[in-house]
Amino acid sequence: MERGHYGDDHLAFAELARGFARKEVAPRYAEYEDAGIVPRAVFARAGELGLLGFAVPQSYGGLGVADFRFNQILIEEFMEADCAGVGLNFALHNDICTPYLLQFTTGEQRERWLPGFVAGTRIAAIGMTEPGAGSDVAGIRTAAADCGDHYLVNGAKTFITNGINADLVITAVRTSPERHRGLTLLVIESGMDGFARGRNLDKLGLHSQDTAELSFTDVRVPKANVLGEPGRGFEYLMRNLPQERMQIAVACLARARAGLRWTIEYVGGRTAFGQPIGGFQHTKFSLADVATEVAVTEAFIDKCVLELNAGRLTPADAAKAKLWASETEFRCLDRCQQLFGGYGYMREYPIARAAADARVTRVYGGTSEIMREIIGRDLKLTEL
Numbered sequence: 001m002e003r004g005h006y007g008d009d010h011l012a013f014a015e016l017a018r019g020f021a022r023k024e025v026a027p028r029y030a031e032y033e034d035a036g037i038v039p040r041a042v043f044a045r046a047g048e049l050g051l052l053g054f055a056v057p058q059s060y061g062g063l064g065v066a067d068f069r070f071n072q073i074l075i076e077e078f079m080e081a082d083c084a085g086v087g088l089n090f091a092l093h094n095d096i097c098t099p100y101l102l103q104f105t106t107g108e109q110r111e112r113w114l115p116g117f118v119a120g121t122r123i124a125a126i127g128m129t130e131p132g133a134g135s136d137v138a139g140i141r142t143a144a145a146d147c148g149d150h151y152l153v154n155g156a157k158t159f160i161t162n163g164i165n166a167d168l169v170i171t172a173v174r175t176s177p178e179r180h181r182g183l184t185l186l187v188i189e190s191g192m193d194g195f196a197r198g199r200n201l202d203k204l205g206l207h208s209q210d211t212a213e214l215s216f217t218d219v220r221v222p223k224a225n226v227l228g229e230p231g232r233g234f235e236y237l238m239r240n241l242p243q244e245r246m247q248i249a250v251a252c253l254a255r256a257r258a259g260l261r262w263t264i265e266y267v268g269g270r271t272a273f274g275q276p277i278g279g280f281q282h283t284k285f286s287l288a289d290v291a292t293e294v295a296v297t298e299a300f301i302d303k304c305v306l307e308l309n310a311g312r313l314t315p316a317d318a319a320k321a322k323l324w325a326s327e328t329e330f331r332c333l334d335r336c337q338q339l340f341g342g343y344g345y346m347r348e349y350p351i352a353r354a355a356a357d358a359r360v361t362r363v364y365g366g367t368s369e370i371m372r373e374i375i376g377r378d379l380k381l382t383e384l
């Protein structure tokens, strides 16, 4: 079926992203996976090509194009080039951090942060999760004491994507004991005294991504680094989590689609009992199921992307997209991996790495259980 989702501008952007992903990133991706981090120069090169911060207004160096199809196509191209980790590093910067830096910043903050953000020389991260608070965002305990012209921040974050590379960490802190209205967003910058990086965590997949622990010990954060109004951090996070969930959903779809393509190629070439394994009825039926799931998911996710662009995507819709796409991806990749036999377990095969990378999509950005909570609440069952 014709997808009809992208126009000429999107396809031209895809070509640019494809060239960069395949010619400049893919040949060195294994090195990044071994190092557990992507060199900062890769971000700077992406910035040079116009792949970062394209939603930022032109006056700050961006293109002023807030159309999530560009974010989607960028993720798809990195997935197809088998360098998912780098695509997701960029997505964290572009898809997840951009809205905070556009919606809640003053003119002075935009001048200070956005040109470098677009250029890829100021890498962004978001720090919500703490060792004691993940799903329960309102349980955040990192404390920011009001000291007049600055806050004094003490606490720790964990599992922070881009955590080692980040120059700007959008950090959720507690400025008062009120559970929801006591959270504030501060931008904590590299080089601030008392801000330290902990371990670059050893993960099951997504090895090229630096996912780190961060610690804050008496960090003086000027009030000029508050995003929006103090006490409204929880509301801001809830406002932007639907876009974060769409980022994850489009990545899940892209990975499942890439997995299907790799598997179709593989089963055509591998033989057993004197015939290609693609000729067995079981193989055809397995891949027929995967192809169907990918096609149906694509229809829903593409529709959600257009709803997001139109400002109509509700938190429950975004939760459905993330829940469905991540659970589907997991099922599809498992079936594909099975068809590779033992080779599917070897990291040199993209399907093995994709299956390991995919394990986290049902967890980060809100677990499947939390997605069901959000969707269930929207059904207003308690009112029945």
Ligand SMILES: Cc1cc2nc3c(=O)[nH]c(=O)nc-3n(C[C@H](O)[C@H](O)[C@H](O)COP(=O)(O)OP(=O)(O)OC[C@H]3O[C@@H](n4cnc5c(N)ncnc54)[C@H](O)[C@@H]3O)c2cc1C
Residues within 6 Å of the ligand: 125, 126, 127, 128, 129, 133, 134, 135, 136, 158, 159, 160, 161, 162, 203, 206, 211, 360, 363, 364, 365, 366, 367, 368, 369, 370, 373
């Ligand atoms: C690779 C990776 C990258 C990440 N990147 C970031 C990042 O950049 N920034 C950031 O802030 N965070 C990040 N995270 C954190 C991620 O969002 C959290 O891990 C996730 O929200 C779950 O929190 P938790 O790990 O504390 O699990 P917990 O909240 O402890 O959950 C454990 C289990 O309990 C279940 N559970 C919890 N509450 C309920 C409930 N009410 N009903 C039913 N079941 C429930 C969960 O669904 C889960 O199965 C990342 C995590 C990983 C693994």
